[in-house]
Amino acid sequence: MRKLALAASVLAVGVTASLVPAFAGGSGGTSSEEEAPPVVTFTAGPAGPTNVTSASFMFTANASDAKLFCALDTAKFGKCEPPVNYSALGDGQHTLNVYAVKDGNQGPTASWTWTIDTIPPNQVSGVHAAVGYGKLRLSWTRVGDTDHVVLFRSVGSNKTATQVYAGAGRTYVETKYVNSFEHRYGFISFDKAGNASPSLGLTVGKGALLLRPHDGATVRRAHPPGLRWRAVRRATFYNVQLWRGKHKVLSIWPRGAHLRLNRTWTYKNRTYHLEPGLYAWFVWPAFGRNGTYGKLAGTATFRVR
Secondary structure, X not given: OHHHHHHHHHHHHHHHHHHHHHHHOOOOOOOOOOXXXXXXXXXXXXXXXXXXXOEEEEEEEOOOOOEEEEEEOOOOOEEOOOOEEEOOOOOEEXXXXXXXXXXXXXXXXXXXXXXXXXOOOOOOEXXXXXXXXXXXXXXXXXXXXXXXXXXXXXXXXXOOOEEEEEEOOOEEEEOOOOOOOOEEEEEEEEOOOOOEOOOEEEEEOOOOOEEEOOOOEEEOOOOOOEEEEOOOOOEEEEEEEEEEOOEEEXXXXXXXXXXXXXXXXXXXXXXXXXXXXXXXXXXEEEEOOOOEEOOOOEEEEEEEO
8 A cells, every 4th residue: 555655645746846837937938028119109290270381390209219100191111210201291191100020020000190282272252341430340251161351441641550350250341440541451361271372452542431323433413423322320410512623612501411513602702603623522421410520421422524
């Protein structure tokens, strides 16, 4: 019995010893897990859409000794190092693809996509000026891929234009409009890429509220013109002045927004005739019982022949 127990013990030790190398990773196993493939991360690149036809990229791999390969759009991959720069690119969508390789192990492809657009947007359309006494409302319609509109204005003899509006809206309002000055406006459309349309101009003259005869009209001496202007709210009467050259030849106070000129009239005890030449007329509204004059509603000219 003692010999049988000893033999069983020796057999158990031998079997145990023969299993240890396999579980411990001997000649039939591996000593460590396989290394993960390198991953590329972009850190800088062009924002889109843009009208810039060049591009610069920065990127990095999470393995410092990895080799990098780049391809723009449909081009073949080639070795690269950041920064990577491109120039003279065409309009449209572009994609830069980058991957890294370490010890023959290729990582996933990282991509950066952006759009180049160098085509200017269309000008605004349907521009309209609604002029009132002391106020102005401009309206327009954005066309095509216009993102926003910038509006510039110059007034009177000042030819320097200043920006008065920028936005995606369709209207601009001035609540302190000066009717006695010519106003010039320029509309420029911008798309999201930063392209600008040619400026579209609009001029609002000093006679915008003076309806008839229109500014610069020619009338016949035998048919004196009827002067008509837009009524001003709450005006109790108006002062209308007529000038020929540097001389005032008439000042009158009608209650309505109209006045019929005659071929002959008297002003300051002097008789005047509607003679050939250039005339200018002015209209001031008056308010309240005391007839407090407001600002000039407008001025225009007509020529008599």
